[in-house]
Amino acid sequence: MNSPVFVVTGAPNKGKSTFVKAMTNDASVVVSPYARNTETAVSYPFKIDGETLFTLWDTPGFENAAGMHEIVTGWGIRDSDHPMEVLRQFLESYAGHEDFTSEVEIFKPIADYACIVYVADCSRKFSESEYLREIQLIRSTRLPRIAILNPIDGDRYLESWRTGLTDYFNNIKVFNPHQTTFDEKLRILGAFSHLDDEWEQPLNRVIETLKVQRDKVLEESARVIRRTVIQIFDKEFSVAYDVARDEQEHREELLAQVRKFVQSSLDAAQKDITRRFGLSVTVDFSQEIRDNDLFDTTIRKKNLSVHQRAMVNTLVGGGIGAAIDTAAGGLTFGVFTAALGLGGGAAAYVKDISPMDLVKIGGFDPNEEKVRVESLHAELGLLIINRLRQVVAVLYNRTAANTENVTISKDLDPAGLLKLSRLLRKIASSRRHRYSEKHKKELLDLIHEKLREDRENVLVETP
Numbered sequence: 001m002n003s004p005v006f007v008v009t010g011a012p013n014k015g016k017s018t019f020v021k022a023m024t025n026d027a028s029v030v031v032s033p034y035a036r037n038t039e040t041a042v043s044y045p046f047k048i049d050g051e052t053l054f055t056l057w058d059t060p061g062f063e064n065a066a067g068m069h070e071i072v073t074g075w076g077i078r079d080s081d082h083p084m085e086v087l088r089q090f091l092e093s094y095a096g097h098e099d100f101t102s103e104v105e106i107f108k109p110i111a112d113y114a115c116i117v118y119v120a121d122c123s124r125k126f127s128e129s130e131y132l133r134e135i136q137l138i139r140s141t142r143l144p145r146i147a148i149l150n151p152i153d154g155d156r157y158l159e160s161w162r163t164g165l166t167d168y169f170n171n172i173k174v175f176n177p178h179q180t181t182f183d184e185k186l187r188i189l190g191a192f193s194h195l196d197d198e199w200e201q202p203l204n205r206v207i208e209t210l211k212v213q214r215d216k217v218l219e220e221s222a223r224v225i226r227r228t229v230i231q232i233f234d235k236e237f238s239v240a241y242d243v244a245r246d247e248q249e250h251r252e253e254l255l256a257q258v259r260k261f262v263q264s265s266l267d268a269a270q271k272d273i274t275r276r277f278g279l280s281v282t283v284d285f286s287q288e289i290r291d292n293d294l295f296d297t298t299i300r301k302k303n304l305s306v307h308q309r310a311m312v313n314t315l316v317g318g319g320i321g322a323a324i325d326t327a328a329g330g331l332t333f334g335v336f337t338a339a340l341g342l343g344g345g346a347a348a349y350v351k352d353i354s355p356m357d358l359v360k361i362g363g364f365d366p367n368e369e370k371v372r373v374e375s376l377h378a379e380l381g382l383l384i385i386n387r388l389r390q391v392v393a394v395l396y397n398r399t400a401a402n403t404e405n406v407t408i409s410k411d412l413d414p415a416g417l418l419k420l421s422r423l424l425r426k427i428a429s430s431r432r433h434r435y436s437e438k439h440k441k442e443l444l445d446l447i448h449e450k451l452r453e454d455r456e457n458v459l460v461e462t463p
């Protein structure tokens with residue numbers, strides 16, 4: 001059986017290409033702020049494991065729907081038992097005709113049987129004089145058809161669009177391809193599946209496949225995060241012993257080494273996760289989070305707001321206090337407090353720990369050639385996990401239609417970190433490379449559990 005085909009139409013510059021890009025996640029779809037950028041119909045097959053599961057056609061916007069409507073109406077398309085024959089006749093007669101270049105492109109793939117997807121911008125007024133001819137033309141094919149209302153600048157005219165389109169389409173959905181969620185995309189595919197009985201089953205398969213694929217990416221992301229944490233705890237950090245320097249200076253050099261390694265491990269993990277989501281965007285951390293970096297040394301003693309105090313009390317009461325307590329106020333408070341949903345001021349509430357405490361060095365023996373990091377602070381693992389969790393939570397809903405850098409600025413649910421924190425302490429304190437398989441497995445499970453919980457709490461981006 002042929003896989004389902006959808007032809008995306010509409011007036012110029014309404015987000016047709018953006019819709020195709022979001023639904024197929026195909027970065028090669030050309031989106032442009034200029035109208036009339038798409039000149040020919042282009043097909044974008046959606047494939048999994050080499051098999052095309054459905055195809056979306058991106059087409060130019062209507063240019064002369066009124067002219068075409070007049071011709072096919074004159075040919076009796078409305079009362080014809082074979083409207084598609086009339087359509088094919090039109091394509092034969094007008095191929096290459098300069099008055100109908102867009103219409104010919106739009107209807108070419110439709111003539112082979114397709115569902116029609118009409119994209120309109122419901123932040124702009126619905127006007128019959130502008131749009132009636134194109135929607136009548138679409139209806140005259142009697143093919144299954146759905147309207148997608150894209151609230152480009154809000155949904156001010158949503159109701160007038162609904163009213164205007166209701167007699168013409170089998171279904172009308174509001175969908176913003178710029179700001180969508182994974183579930184929203186599935187909802188649109190679900191609506192697609194009801195347009196044609198024959199396509200219900202293949203499209204349900206698409207939905208199931210996408211869910212399975214996404215779950216797999218989530219699990220892989222959990223593995224990447226675990227690997228990153230373990231890799232950092234496993235890494236040997238050492239500097240040559242220099243008689244001219246004291247313990248503090250050696251420690252600073254070690255800390256710089258750790259910092260560099262952590263940053264590059266985080267970068268690599270972010271890239272890896274992004275790729276697994278089928279995206280190629282840069283992950284940025286907002287100024288707020290960058291200012292309070294993993295290794296920030298500034299501790300400002302601010303008064304806590306009532307809200308923050310309540311928050312800290314709740315957390316401490318709930319057992320997270322232990323984690324906060326050892327979480328090194330200064331050196332880690334940025335990400336840690338951000339991850340816990342606390343304002344920066346909350347750091348003043350927790351014990352001041354110098355960044356130097358991050359690295360525990362082996363007995364400082366001036367007779368040795370090297371100074372080594374004996375162990376890293378367990379909470380560092382928690383910070384790394386929380387940072388990468390935020391990346392996953394944003395990417396989860398991302399599609400190729402949004403090419404902006406991913407900016408991480410929101411907080412995730414701080415609940416339930418205690419188990420993770422305890423486990424990390426076990427891992428951090430065991431001798432290098434000797435974590436038990438059980439601990440490793442437990443770490444993966446806890447991270448994976450967090451990633452799945454975060455889905456309920458998804459970060460929907462608002463550009």
Ligand SMILES: Nc1nc2c(ncn2[C@@H]2O[C@H](COP(=O)(O)OP(=O)(O)O)[C@@H](O)[C@H]2O)c(=O)[nH]1
Binds near residue numbers: 018178
């Ligand atoms: N803010 C916002 N911009 C959008 C949205 N959809 C499309 N655009 C922008 O509108 C312009 C036209 O989009 P495009 O998909 O190329 O429209 P087409 O001509 O109908 O294919 C591009 O600059 C898009 O980035 C949306 O939902 N929100």
Ligand SMILES: [Mg+2]
Binds near residue numbers: 058
């Ligand atoms: Mg386009």
